[in-house]
Amino acid sequence: MTASLAAPSPTQGAKTRINDFSIQVATVNGSGSQTANTVLLRAIFQMGVFVSGKNLFPSNIAGLPTWFTIRASAKGYVARKASNEMLILMNPETAKEDIAKADVGALVIYDEPLQLDKLRSDLAYIPVPFQKLVTASCPEPKLHKLVKNMIYVGVASRLLGIDMEEVKKAIAKQLKGKTKAIELNQNACVAGYDWAMENLPDQDHVKVVRDNKTQGLIIVDGNEACALGALFAGVTVVGWYPITPASSLVETFIEYADEYRKDPKTGKSTVAIVQMEDELASAGVVLAAGWAGARSMTSTAGPGVSLMSEFIGLGYYVEAPGVFFNVARTGPSTGLPTRTQQSDVELCAKCSHGDTQHINLYPGNMEECFQFSYDAFDLAERFQTPIFVVTDLDLGMQNWSSKPFAYPAKPYDRGKVLNQQQLAEAKDWGRYKDVDGDGICYRSLPGTPGGKGAYFTRGSGHNEYAQYSEKPEDYVAIVDRLKRKYETAKTHVPAPVFRNLGSDKGILAFGSSDPAVIEAQDVLAEAGLKTDYLRLRALPFTAEVDAFVQEKQVVYVVEQNRDGQMANLFRETYPALATKFKSVLHYNGYAIDAKCIVDQINAFEQK
Amino acid sequence: MTTATPSAPTNKLGFTKQDYVGSKSTLCAGCGHDSITAQIINAAFESNIEGHRVTKYSGIGCSSKTPAYFINQGWGFNSVHGRMPSIATGASLANRQLINIGVSGDGDSMSIGMGQFVHAVRRNIPMIYIIEDNGVYGLTKGQFSATADKGSFLKTGAKNELPPIDPCTLAIELGCGFVARCFSGNPKQMNTILKAAFAYEGTVVLDIISPCVTFNNHDASTRSYKHVKDHDFPLHDLGFIQYSEVEDVDIAAGETEVVTFPDGSKVAIKAIHEHYDPTDRFGAMKAIHESMEKGEFLTGLLYINPIQPPLPQVLNLVDEPLASLGEDMLKPSAAELDKIMQSLM
Numbered sequence: 001m002t003a004s005l006a007a008p009s010p011t012q013g014a015k016t017r018i019n020d021f022s023i024q025v026a027t028v029n030g031s032g033s034q035t036a037n038t039v040l041l042r043a044i045f046q047m048g049v050f051v052s053g054k055n056l057f058p059s060n061i062a063g064l065p066t067w068f069t070i071r072a073s074a075k076g077y078v079a080r081k082a083s084n085e086m087l088i089l090m091n092p093e094t095a096k097e098d099i100a101k102a103d104v105g106a107l108v109i110y111d112e113p114l115q116l117d118k119l120r121s122d123l124a125y126i127p128v129p130f131q132k133l134v135t136a137s138c139p140e141p142k143l144h145k146l147v148k149n150m151i152y153v154g155v156a157s158r159l160l161g162i163d164m165e166e167v168k169k170a171i172a173k174q175l176k177g178k179t180k181a182i183e184l185n186q187n188a189c190v191a192g193y194d195w196a197m198e199n200l201p202d203q204d205h206v207k208v209v210r211d212n213k214t215q216g217l218i219i220v221d222g223n224e225a226c227a228l229g230a231l232f233a234g235v236t237v238v239g240w241y242p243i244t245p246a247s248s249l250v251e252t253f254i255e256y257a258d259e260y261r262k263d264p265k266t267g268k269s270t271v272a273i274v275q276m277e278d279e280l281a282s283a284g285v286v287l288a289a290g291w292a293g294a295r296s297m298t299s300t301a302g303p304g305v306s307l308m309s310e311f312i313g314l315g316y317y318v319e320a321p322g323v324f325f326n327v328a329r330t331g332p333s334t335g336l337p338t339r340t341q342q343s344d345v346e347l348c349a350k351c352s353h354g355d356t357q358h359i360n361l362y363p364g365n366m367e368e369c370f371q372f373s374y375d376a377f378d379l380a381e382r383f384q385t386p387i388f389v390v391t392d393l394d395l396g397m398q399n400w401s402s403k404p405f406a407y408p409a410k411p412y413d414r415g416k417v418l419n420q421q422q423l424a425e426a427k428d429w430g431r432y433k434d435v436d437g438d439g440i441c442y443r444s445l446p447g448t449p450g451g452k453g454a455y456f457t458r459g460s461g462h463n464e465y466a467q468y469s470e471k472p473e474d475y476v477a478i479v480d481r482l483k484r485k486y487e488t489a490k491t492h493v494p495a496p497v498f499r500n501l502g503s504d505k506g507i508l509a510f511g512s513s514d515p516a517v518i519e520a521q522d523v524l525a526e527a528g529l530k531t532d533y534l535r536l537r538a539l540p541f542t543a544e545v546d547a548f549v550q551e552k553q554v555v556y557v558v559e560q561n562r563d564g565q566m567a568n569l570f571r572e573t574y575p576a577l578a579t580k581f582k583s584v585l586h587y588n589g590y591a592i593d594a595k596c597i598v599d600q601i602n603a604f605e606q607k
Numbered sequence: 608m609t610t611a612t613p614s615a616p617t618n619k620l621g622f623t624k625q626d627y628v629g630s631k632s633t634l635c636a637g638c639g640h641d642s643i644t645a646q647i648i649n650a651a652f653e654s655n656i657e658g659h660r661v662t663k664y665s666g667i668g669c670s671s672k673t674p675a676y677f678i679n680q681g682w683g684f685n686s687v688h689g690r691m692p693s694i695a696t697g698a699s700l701a702n703r704q705l706i707n708i709g710v711s712g713d714g715d716s717m718s719i720g721m722g723q724f725v726h727a728v729r730r731n732i733p734m735i736y737i738i739e740d741n742g743v744y745g746l747t748k749g750q751f752s753a754t755a756d757k758g759s760f761l762k763t764g765a766k767n768e769l770p771p772i773d774p775c776t777l778a779i780e781l782g783c784g785f786v787a788r789c790f791s792g793n794p795k796q797m798n799t800i801l802k803a804a805f806a807y808e809g810t811v812v813l814d815i816i817s818p819c820v821t822f823n824n825h826d827a828s829t830r831s832y833k834h835v836k837d838h839d840f841p842l843h844d845l846g847f848i849q850y851s852e853v854e855d856v857d858i859a860a861g862e863t864e865v866v867t868f869p870d871g872s873k874v875a876i877k878a879i880h881e882h883y884d885p886t887d888r889f890g891a892m893k894a895i896h897e898s899m900e901k902g903e904f905l906t907g908l909l910y911i912n913p914i915q916p917p918l919p920q921v922l923n924l925v926d927e928p929l930a931s932l933g934e935d936m937l938k939p940s941a942a943e944l945d946k947i948m949q950s951l952m
Binding site for chain 1: 679680697700918923924936938
């Protein structure tokens, strides 16, 4: 058997890309390719190279095409890269289209019977007899479909120069203790590796060379990081309803709660987790539990937030705490449920009817997913209001490497809650009286004995003593105080982080856009355009954000939606500066890449 | 503790009835809902309920205003339309020591709130769920609700052509362990059922026919005082004995069945309606359907199953309220975080 690499290759003569490439794997959803792709990603990670993975999956259980891209980057760029140096084509339905879209010079590993090598002459083809290799390595025909994918991991590992021991370790890690499955998959992988060793010549297009960049790092997805944040924050009531891409946040939490949230003395649970009948009921559970003194949360996506809107407004007006995770996906309506977007910015900023303003946290990496989730429960109880933690599918469901999370040693802030004795001593207590001038009032919890502190919570008009009122002055006093409370939050929410190269041109972004912005900043700087970058981490805007937008001559607001929603919030907050804000947008459902940012900023600069 | 005159009788906790009242009602004079409020106050006083443990929940509508009119020592939460059950669910999970009373209406529960009603019952939330049922939307000035009888008329002359939804048969179907129907014009029966309800651990569904004096008390209405009085067929005489009391069941022997609750409280049921057995689920369904066909309102304890674990028990929650658990019980250690981090490397 002669591999086509032996023939003159379009990649010959080009500089070898060491630890700096992207691989795209095209498979069929439900074929077990997720395991294979994660093993390949993990093996590169174990070789000490920065790596990130993006699963571009369909809204389907099995049968539709799915792609997975793996990017290795010595420089630590982990955003999606628009071009790929290696393709692994396992899906006959998309193979021709994948070839048509391939970047010149790409290595193409494909299933031999697809006969793709005649389609273009500017690619390097590697046909692999997968069926033959599967039959030889796996005795059980019903498992052939699943192990087939492990064979390409073996072939790719050999071509890239990944140590087979690392691949085997990655398989064992991925399949956690399932001995038979581990053996089966390792055998298939070795079969692919050995076949490549015997039949394929070395290639010098892309290589993995052992490095030490990932030592001590973890691989995690944002939903798991948020679940861990909630676990350490001591959440006690979870009301939720399944929705992509937010389900795995609570599901992962359930797994951890099984282990870490049992009373050691009685074996009983210290957290109530209820899958509700819908998102409306989930929101009700969260707010009522918070009202009754529990730390409560739910996890949802855009459509769920729309459904929860009425309750969120109630929570804002009656001042009940609760943490609402929004793992955003592509809207509007059902939209693209398995694709990413940052298109709920305005929804979460002002969720519900009437005048409402909410504290929003925007984690931009895994450590922040953990830490902000932890902090969100403090903020909810301190400010007695619904708090949004807004991530997206890209942060929530993709694999990211990260430093291990630091232990959140800071004690819980349970906020202004009066106990029995304090209530007995309080003079003229009113649930909605602003005693401290910060807009935050003192509350009592249902069940407090002593005959003091009971009050009536209502979504209708009320005065400082929580009594029903339709008086204009009572209404205005309450809503103005709520605004004051929001002002107070400016000094409590996470301040932005900066990456300033020394410029009066600003880039402002948030959340999952961070890696693409950093890469774009470097690309622009190399071409002579320096920028200062502010990564926003919360609403309301803090003093640092204010200073940045005041001083920059132009602010490029990078975000993953069509309408420039964050830029709109800035234009609304700073009407005098409205023309400073230029929108750099990406909204096709894929994660943002550096190139689109560079291209759009260059286009503005050339105007 | 006692705020009334020294001569006022007190219950075993030393409270007078005055300690169980709320703010002054703002409902129409003669509203059936106010009679229900009065019986909640009586039953709580007589059942020695600790006021500070009471939480009162409601949605939107005339009925939903009433939690402000009883037990001022308890906390109230008037939420959004049709969503009272999820509020009760959240709070009852946060603190399993609360005594939860939800007051809803036929509009609030059988239309917009149907989904939450059904699922709260299915989960057996520890709460007394009262539906103040007048067959009409009072607060928006007199539209039909989903419990309005087919063929009944509005004050405007409009006729209801759609069949009613019956909260009681629905609750039995969903597995509710305590289902009763009362008439706001029969205080004695309401009082006994409410006292039994306070002793019950899971969801109590209590449909109380409560005529609307303003929009649904005319002769053509099937939920007017006159119509209900003429068509109310009590199933039985009820006696309720709290666990702590030593007296015998206050009801004549004969066709009497005694149902015992897990805490030892007893309900004695003397059937006066064809040897009615309230522990027979299928029999209960049959009797209610038959009475509806005859145009009767069958009132009393329709179905009871005293041993049915409520949600906090199903979830195996710690006995202490979740809301009062401290950081020492909730936050895993640094070593445990380290172990988790190692597993992700």
